[in-house]
Amino acid sequence: MRVSLQAQPDGKLLIDPILEGWEIKTTKRIDVTGCEIKALERDIIAAYLHGYDRIELSSERILAEQKQTIRKVCYKLIGLEIIEESSNCVVIQDLLNPNELPIKKGVQRMFLIAVSMQKDAVRALKAIDYDLALDVSQRDDEVDRLYLLISKQFRSILCGGRMLDSAETNIEGYHDFRMAANPLERIADHAQRIANVTSKLQHPVSNKVLEKIEGINNAYIELVRQSIEALFDADTFLANQVIDSVDNMRAGVEELHASILKLESHEIMISLGIVVDSLSRIGDLSSNIAEIAVNTAIRDR
Numbered sequence: 019m020r021v022s023l024q025a026q027p028d029g030k031l032l033i034d035p036i037l038e039g040w041e042i043k044t045t046k047r048i049d050v051t052g053c054e055i056k057a058l059e060r061d062i063i064a065a066y067l068h069g070y071d072r073i074e075l076s077s078e079r080i081l082a083e084q085k086q087t088i089r090k091v092c093y094k095l096i097g098l099e100i101i102e103e104s105s106n107c108v109v110i111q112d113l114l115n116p117n118e119l120p121i122k123k124g125v126q127r128m129f130l131i132a133v134s135m136q137k138d139a140v141r142a143l144k145a146i147d148y149d150l151a152l153d154v155s156q157r158d159d160e161v162d163r164l165y166l167l168i169s170k171q172f173r174s175i176l177c178g179g180r181m182l183d184s185a186e187t188n189i190e191g192y193h194d195f196r197m198a199a200n201p202l203e204r205i206a207d208h209a210q211r212i213a214n215v216t217s218k219l220q221h222p223v224s225n226k227v228l229e230k231i232e233g234i235n236n237a238y239i240e241l242v243r244q245s246i247e248a249l250f251d252a253d254t255f256l257a258n259q260v261i262d263s264v265d266n267m268r269a270g271v272e273e274l275h276a277s278i279l280k281l282e283s284h285e286i287m288i289s290l291g292i293v294v295d296s297l298s299r300i301g302d303l304s305s306n307i308a309e310i311a312v313n314t315a316i317r318d319r
């Protein structure tokens with residue numbers, strides 16, 4: 019067997035076998051007889067995260083509701099496509115070429131979508147724009163898909179898979195990017211939460227309060243951007259700045275919370291309380307990413 023040698027960022031050599039003319043394919047067979055919808059969804063996602071190239075779902079008869087769930091889950095998972103379907107069998111194939119999206123690019127893509135959601139969620143709130151709020155909510159699906167793909171890629175590396183961008187990133191770097199993907203996924207969730215508040219508002223909100231919310235949101239967007247920049251550049255100074263800025267903003271957030279409690283409309287008071295709470299949590303999540311960046315920078319010195 020031939021092998022390849024690749025230099026790692028820390029000076030080590032990675033030895034990989036060169037597989038010519040064939041690839042290792044793995045198949046997972048799942049009997050879905052009597053399987054409840056949520057359990058079926060979890061089984062498919064678990065098989066995907068374990069790296070199976072082919073998932074065969076079978077039963078004496080696969081119910082229409084089960085098939086609908088299978089299609090929905092395939093949409094949520096990047097690379098999965100249904101290639102065969104009958105009354106008693108559905109075959110899913112993973113068609114993704116791993117070289118198309120290295121883990122670092124996946125994290126960057128998650129960041130771009132999450133901050134665009136965050137910005138548009140508050141824009142929708144200001145304009146009471148139901149269509150934009152719905153668009154923000156739907157974008158969360160794409161962030162979830164990227165998060166699951168990154169989780170799958172990292173698990174593959176832990177199980178001895180090949181690192182696609184090994185010339186730039188070692189296994190510890192892969193771990194840090196996987197760690198950062200989690201707060202990014204939660205940032206997108208909070209942006210969706212803000213959008214959902216907008217979709218239920220029936221009355222306009224005070225412009226003065228909205229301006230304060232927008233100002234805090236813009237500040238947190240910048241902190242998320244800086245935390246990702248600090249992670250990618252292993253910049254301890256910038257990461258610590260982010261953490262300090264999040265701490266310094268807490269008083270302003272509490273002041274905004276207090277002013278919301280003085281509003282006359284009970285509905286708007288509750289709705290804006292949810293919005294400000296989500297923005298505060300986004301700030302904490304940017305701080306979490308910055309802490310990962312500090313750990314990365316210390317290790318790489």
